[in-house]
Each structure stands twice: as C-alpha cells, then as structure tokens.
Amino acid sequence: MPFQGEKPIFLQLAEQLEEAILSGAYPEGSQVPSITEYAATYKINPATANKGINLLVSAGLLYKKRGIGMFVAEGARAKLRQQRSEAFYQDYVKKLVREAQNLGLDLDQLTELIQRGYYDVH
Amino acid sequence: MSIELQSISKRFGSTQALDQVSLTLEEGHIYGLLGNNGAGKTTLLSILTDRLRPDFGQVLVDGQPVKNNDEALGKLFLVGEQNFFPEDMKVKRAFETAASFYPDFDLEQAHKLAKEFGLPLKKKITSLSTGYASIFRLVLGLSVNTPYILFDEPVLGLDAQHRDLFYRLLIEKYSQEPCTVIISTHLISEVENIVDHTIILRDGRILRDAPTEELMENTYAVSGPAGMVDRYTEDKTILSSHSLGGLKTVSIQGQPESDLPLGLEVSRMSLQDYFISLQEAAEREEEPA
Amino acid sequence: MTTTMRASIQYQLRDYRTSGLILFGVNVILILLAILGMFSVGINGEVSYTAYGFSAAIFMLVCGIVTARQVIRLCAQMGTGRKTAFLSLLPSAVLASLAIAAAGEVLMAAAQAVSIGYPNLYFNDLYGLIYAGFDTTLSVGQHITSALFNTCLMLACYGFGLFCSFLYWKLSKIGCVIAGILMGLFFLGGLPGLSRMIVVQYPNLAEDFAAFCLQSGWNLMAVFLVIFLVFSFISWLLVRNVNIRGWHK
Incomplete structure (x- = not known):
C-alpha cells in the first residue's frame, strides 16, 4: 500500500461499515441502508458506494436479498473480530516482540509489562 | 446511447473558444467538466444544445445530429448560468411550460422540490436572487427526466446547506433512474467524489478525458x-x-x-x-x- | 403536430390572449369615450373612431419586435430547435391576428349599431374607410372581409417586426446603430424619394399599383400577405445560424 495519505473513498466506506458491524450498530441479520442512501449521505458516486459495499459482500459480511436489500450476515461480527485479531497480531504484536527482543527483555518481563499496561488502560 | 462531439471548433472574434474538441459522453455516468474561466465549458455546452453553432464539426445525440433536430435536442436539458426565460415569466408558469415541452417532466416533483428549497412559485424568474435563480434551474433539471442533464455551474450563489441538498437530490435521482449527468463547475472539491469521469478543458482544448479513478491512480x-x-x-x-x-x-x-x-x-x-x-x-x- | 411545436404555439397563444385582451379593452374604452365625447360636443360637432385596425397592426408590429426573440430563446431552453421555434411563430401570429380582428369586428358592429341613432357619431375601420366610405354601416359580409383585411395588415406588420428584431439580433452593437440610422434615413428620405422616383420614372406602374390596391380589398390583402411572407423568409435567413444567448441572472 504505497499511499500513506488519504485512502480511496470506497475503502473508507468499507471500513466504516465494518466498524458499524463490529460495534453492533448494524446487528447481525439486520438490514443495512441501500447504496443510494450511502451515496447520497456521503455525496459519492453510487458506483463508488457499490464498490465499497461489494468488498463486504464478497468477504461474506453482507448478503443481498434480491429486490429487498442488503443484510448483515450471521457470524459477521465474529468473522470481523477474527480478521482484526489477525491484523492486530501482524501489525502490533510482532512489532512489539521484536522491539522487546532488541531491548533484551525476556518473555516473563514482557508479559509483566503487558499485564501492567492492561490494568493501566481502562 | 451517447453524445458525440466530433472535432468541434468555435471562434469568437480573435478568441478560439473551442479547438477541435472531440468527446464521447456515454450513458450512465456523472461527468465532471472542469476548467478555468474562459476554458470553453459554457461554449461547449451551448454547442451541444444547438444554441451556438460550431464553425466546424458536429454534435450527435444517440447518433442523430442536433442541428434543428427536436428529437435529439429533446433528450437534453441544459441548466445554465444564463436565463432563457421571458422577463415576466413566473416560476410556476415556467414549470408548466417545461411540462408542455418535455413529456416526462414531473410537475409534482418540481413543486415538491420547490417547497423543499423554499423557492417561491409566484415570483418572476428575473426577480429571484442569484441563489434562488440557481435553485429554480436546479429544480427544473431534477424534474425534467431527460436522458441527458447538463448542469453549468449549478450551485452558483447557493449556500452550503442548499448545495448539500442539491448534491444529495442529484445522487438520489441518478441512482433511481438511469441518466447521464454532466456537471461543469469551478467547485471541484465538492464534486470530486461524485463525478466518475473527468474532462478537463483549457483554452478550448481537452487536457484530460478519463475516468476519475484512473486519473487519481x-x-x-x-x-x-x-x-x-x-x-x-x-x-x-x-x-x-x-x-x-x-x-x-x-x-x-x-x-x-x-x-x-x-x-x-x-x-x-x-x-x-x-x-x-x-x-x-x-x-x-x-x-x- | 409535434409536441414541441404544439407547446410553443400554446405558450404564445396564452401570451397573446393576455396582451390581446388589454388591446381590446383599450379600444372599448376609446369607443366609450367617443360616445361620451359625442354628448359633450353636442349637435354641432362630429366624433369618430376609426383606429381599431391600426392599433391592432401596431400591436402585432411590437409583438414581432419583442416577443419573437423571447420565443426562440425559450424554445432553446426547452429542447426545441430553432427551425421549429421559428415556424411556430407564424401560425401563432395568424391565429392571434384572426382572433383580434374578429373580436374587433364584433366591437365595430356594436359601435356602428349605437351610432345609427346619432348623425354626428361615426365608427368605422380601415377597410370600411378605404372601400366602403367613412359613414357606411357595414353589412355582415363586409365585416367579415374587414376582419380578414385587418388580419392581413397585422401579419404584414408582424413580419416587419420579426425582420427588425432578428436583424438587430444578428448584428453587432455597431451594426445595430448603423442599421438603425440607415432604416431611419430610408423611411425619412429613401422611401418617399423612391416612391417619387417610381412615380416620375414609371408613372404607369405606380398608378397601376395604386389602382390595383384600391380596386378591391382582396388585392391589398394579397399585397399584405406577400409582405408578411417575404419578411418572414428574410427573418428565417437571419435567425437560421444566429447565436442564441440568454442573459446573466
């Protein structure tokens, strides 16, 4: 991902939708707003909105009912959590361990620090 | 289904307003026509609608030349900065007139939108402020239901709330009924996520003509x-x-x-x-x- | 008829209806004033009103100058080509002229009926003045001819109005000034000069033409219609490729 700046709009939309599913704003099985509604609300081209939403459809997080609309798939939240945990491991945990090794901390010391951090942050 | 401009040139005195411009506007897109003042945007749209005649070249709408052609011209509606309505015409009669010329004009929708924007129906068009004159034309454009709708500086003099309302209504209309929209504007940041195809004009020539995403990538x-x-x-x-x-x-x-x-x-x-x-x-x- | 042609004619007829009613109302008032005036001048004076056809002709001249351009512009906004826009002007003008002339004839008949009882009150119109006599009470047939006569005169004026309007449209600002001056000179000097020249050079031709016109109302009507058609045709040539622009607002 060479872009460090602003992400393309369709990705931003997809992330917002994921966020809404994770937080429970869009419960599993419930209907989500239509592409038109997203496009009109965010002032984006309907094709762009469609592209963003299709990312979630192909990931199995949303499904379409012909003529009715789009719904949050059962198990979408768990799936997202799992995806995010994996990303968390790749992006944060590995980095953290590498830095700890650089500093010469052993596993016990690292665990202790993590526990301290866990209770410090509420 | 498309509008085709075939090497259009137009000169006004010593100014070459358009210089061999060729373009194809396909059905089902929102085009952004961008350019500085004097780039030729309004001239281009006026030639499209046979208000101005090109010195060279021709315009085809769905394969038919627009020159003196009511069938081709009836598929277009240009919402421009200039007023083409008689001086003493009132808003309400303008709606009725549009409905008699355009069989698909939705009079009910026009009245509904006028109410939503707070546009007074009984006022003369020429007595409207710049902002309300813009609103008047936008309401026409959003109610006319032609396959091609051309907006020339649509939000001129409009406040932020009304601009927002216009873009929302435009997107709703566009996603409900397939049509082709062309927006010529100075306010690029407001339309950059809306237009899926961008045409950039400079001094009567085309600098870029490509899908917006492709340009940005x-x-x-x-x-x-x-x-x-x-x-x-x-x-x-x-x-x-x-x-x-x-x-x-x-x-x-x-x-x-x-x-x-x-x-x-x-x-x-x-x-x-x-x-x-x-x-x-x-x-x-x-x-x- | 195409939708656009019908829509344009409809729009124009609605406009003609409003302004035509005003024209008619003014004429009614003038006739009433003439009747009142007759009472005030008493038995010795003489009161007449013969200007309906003339006022209607001026009315159509102004319509040609002012509204024709508005119609072409409106049509441009409404997805109607200039050919249809231009062609729609002609039947609209014919229908409006006929209606105004017919209404005028009814008014004139009523006025003449009133004037029968008063020897010093005269109502008449151009056709009656030229072909029947100042103090003639017209028959129904004459009224119909008079209405057609007025219609033809109005159309000739409308055609000339179109020509003026489109000529100015086509020309640049300086061109307009020059054309204005030339036209003024033509009417002040050129036309009388030309007429005199024709009378002197071709006395027979001028005499024959005058005799032809005076011989019958139908002959002069034909002349008016030719004027209408010729000016309309020139107007089309002028507007055919003109740039149609609105105003900023």
Missing part, C-alpha cells in the same frame, strides 16, 4: 527535503512543485513505486490539487523558453 505527491525530492523526481514527469523552506512538495504524473527512499513521504492527490497542478504544468509549457 496515476498521480501522486512526494514531499521531503528538497535535495532528496529532486533526486527522486529526476526521471519522472513533474506537474508542479512547491517549496516551503527546505521542504519540497512535487506532484508527479504516474504511479509511485512500493519501495520509496526513506525520508520521502508519498500522498494521494485530490482532484482539485491535480487540476491545479495540471494548470500549472500547462502554464509552464506555454511560457516562452
């Missing part, structure tokens, strides 16, 4: 210490560059590599920044060496 900005930036950009197509102290930012035509020299920051450009960079590049080229 082929340009980026690099910033960092001036020396490093200069080394990095040596073999690249620079559109524009700006320095702020020792920090230099350069916009580049092309795609960034995935492994960049450390210390350089790459960022995506907005359509507006890209537009400005293109203009600067064109100005540099025009300067006598």
Whole structure:
C-alpha cells in the first residue's frame, strides 16, 4: 500500500461499515441502508458506494436479498473480530516482540509489562 | 446511447473558444467538466444544445445530429448560468411550460422540490436572487427526466446547506433512474467524489478525458527535503512543485513505486490539487523558453 | 403536430390572449369615450373612431419586435430547435391576428349599431374607410372581409417586426446603430424619394399599383400577405445560424 495519505473513498466506506458491524450498530441479520442512501449521505458516486459495499459482500459480511436489500450476515461480527485479531497480531504484536527482543527483555518481563499496561488502560 | 462531439471548433472574434474538441459522453455516468474561466465549458455546452453553432464539426445525440433536430435536442436539458426565460415569466408558469415541452417532466416533483428549497412559485424568474435563480434551474433539471442533464455551474450563489441538498437530490435521482449527468463547475472539491469521469478543458482544448479513478491512480505527491525530492523526481514527469523552506512538495504524473527512499513521504492527490497542478504544468509549457 | 411545436404555439397563444385582451379593452374604452365625447360636443360637432385596425397592426408590429426573440430563446431552453421555434411563430401570429380582428369586428358592429341613432357619431375601420366610405354601416359580409383585411395588415406588420428584431439580433452593437440610422434615413428620405422616383420614372406602374390596391380589398390583402411572407423568409435567413444567448441572472 504505497499511499500513506488519504485512502480511496470506497475503502473508507468499507471500513466504516465494518466498524458499524463490529460495534453492533448494524446487528447481525439486520438490514443495512441501500447504496443510494450511502451515496447520497456521503455525496459519492453510487458506483463508488457499490464498490465499497461489494468488498463486504464478497468477504461474506453482507448478503443481498434480491429486490429487498442488503443484510448483515450471521457470524459477521465474529468473522470481523477474527480478521482484526489477525491484523492486530501482524501489525502490533510482532512489532512489539521484536522491539522487546532488541531491548533484551525476556518473555516473563514482557508479559509483566503487558499485564501492567492492561490494568493501566481502562 | 451517447453524445458525440466530433472535432468541434468555435471562434469568437480573435478568441478560439473551442479547438477541435472531440468527446464521447456515454450513458450512465456523472461527468465532471472542469476548467478555468474562459476554458470553453459554457461554449461547449451551448454547442451541444444547438444554441451556438460550431464553425466546424458536429454534435450527435444517440447518433442523430442536433442541428434543428427536436428529437435529439429533446433528450437534453441544459441548466445554465444564463436565463432563457421571458422577463415576466413566473416560476410556476415556467414549470408548466417545461411540462408542455418535455413529456416526462414531473410537475409534482418540481413543486415538491420547490417547497423543499423554499423557492417561491409566484415570483418572476428575473426577480429571484442569484441563489434562488440557481435553485429554480436546479429544480427544473431534477424534474425534467431527460436522458441527458447538463448542469453549468449549478450551485452558483447557493449556500452550503442548499448545495448539500442539491448534491444529495442529484445522487438520489441518478441512482433511481438511469441518466447521464454532466456537471461543469469551478467547485471541484465538492464534486470530486461524485463525478466518475473527468474532462478537463483549457483554452478550448481537452487536457484530460478519463475516468476519475484512473486519473487519481496515476498521480501522486512526494514531499521531503528538497535535495532528496529532486533526486527522486529526476526521471519522472513533474506537474508542479512547491517549496516551503527546505521542504519540497512535487506532484508527479504516474504511479509511485512500493519501495520509496526513506525520508520521502508519498500522498494521494485530490482532484482539485491535480487540476491545479495540471494548470500549472500547462502554464509552464506555454511560457516562452 | 409535434409536441414541441404544439407547446410553443400554446405558450404564445396564452401570451397573446393576455396582451390581446388589454388591446381590446383599450379600444372599448376609446369607443366609450367617443360616445361620451359625442354628448359633450353636442349637435354641432362630429366624433369618430376609426383606429381599431391600426392599433391592432401596431400591436402585432411590437409583438414581432419583442416577443419573437423571447420565443426562440425559450424554445432553446426547452429542447426545441430553432427551425421549429421559428415556424411556430407564424401560425401563432395568424391565429392571434384572426382572433383580434374578429373580436374587433364584433366591437365595430356594436359601435356602428349605437351610432345609427346619432348623425354626428361615426365608427368605422380601415377597410370600411378605404372601400366602403367613412359613414357606411357595414353589412355582415363586409365585416367579415374587414376582419380578414385587418388580419392581413397585422401579419404584414408582424413580419416587419420579426425582420427588425432578428436583424438587430444578428448584428453587432455597431451594426445595430448603423442599421438603425440607415432604416431611419430610408423611411425619412429613401422611401418617399423612391416612391417619387417610381412615380416620375414609371408613372404607369405606380398608378397601376395604386389602382390595383384600391380596386378591391382582396388585392391589398394579397399585397399584405406577400409582405408578411417575404419578411418572414428574410427573418428565417437571419435567425437560421444566429447565436442564441440568454442573459446573466
């Protein structure tokens, strides 16, 4: 991902939708707003909105009912959590361990620090 | 189903307003027609609608030349900055007149939108303020239901709330009924996520004509210490560059590599920044060496 | 008829209806004033009103100058080509002229009926003045001819109005000034000069033409219609490729 700046709009939309599913704003099985509604609300081209939403459809997080609309798939939240945990491991945990090794901390010391951090942050 | 401009040229006195412009506007897109004042946007739209006659070239709508052709012209509706209504015509009668000329004009929708925008029906069109004159034309454009709707500076003099309302209504209309929309505007940042195809005019010629996404994927900005930036950009197509102290930012035509020299920051450009960079590049080229 | 042609004619007829009613109302008032005036001048004076056809002709001249351009513009906004826009002007003008002339004839018949009882009150119109006599009470047939006569005169004026309007449209600002001056000179000097020249050079031709016109109302009507058609045709040539622009607002 060479872009460090602003992400393309369709990705931003997809992330917002994921966020809404994770937080429970869009419960599993419930209907989500239509592409038109997203496009009109965010002032984006309907094709762009469609592209963003299709990312979630192909990931199995949303499904379409012909003529009715789009719904949050059962198990979408768990799936997202799992995806995010994996990303968390790749992006944060590995980095953290590498830095700890650089500093010469052993596993016990690292665990202790993590526990301290866990209770410090509420 | 498309509008085709075939090498259109138009001259006004010593000004070449359009110089061999060829374009195809396909069905089912929202086009952004961008350009500085005097770039030829209004002239282009006026020729499209047979209000002005080109010196050379012709315009086809769904394969038919527009010249004196009611069938072709009836598929277009141009919402322009200029007023073509009689001086003493009131808003309400203008709606009724539009409904008698355009069989698909939705009178009910027009009245509903007028209410939503707070447009008084009993006022004369010429007595409306700039903002309400714009609203009047937008209401027509959103109610006329022609396959092609052309908006020339649609939000002129409109406040933020009404601009927002217009874009929302336009997107709703566009996604409910397939049509082709062309928006010519100075306010690029407001439409950059709406237009899926961008046409940039400069001095009567086309600088760019491509899907907006494609344009945006082929340009980026690099910033960092001036020396490093200069080394990095040596073999690249620079559109524009700006320095702020020792920090230099350069916009580049092309795609960034995935492994960049450390210390350089790459960022995506907005359509507006890209537009400005293109203009600067064109100005540099025009300067006598 | 195409939708656009019908819509344009409809729009124009609605406009003609409003302004035509005003024209008619003014004429009614003038006739009433003439009747009142007859009472005030008493038995010795003489009161007459013969200007309906003339006022209607001026009315159509102004319509040609002012509204024709508005119609072409409106049509341009409404997805109607200029050919249809231009062609729609002609039947609209014919229908409006006929209606105004017919209404005028009814008014004139009523006025003449009133004037029968008063020897010093006269109502008449152009046709009656030229072909029947100042103090003649017209028959129904004459009224119908008079209405057609007025219609033809109005159309000739409308055609000339179109020509003026489109000529000015086509020309630049300086061109307009020059054309204005030339036209003024033509009417002040050129036309009388030309007429005199024709009378002197070709006395027979001028005499024959005058005799032809005076011989019958139908002959002069034909002349009016030719004027209408010729000016309309020139107007089309002028407007055919003109730039149609609105105003900024």
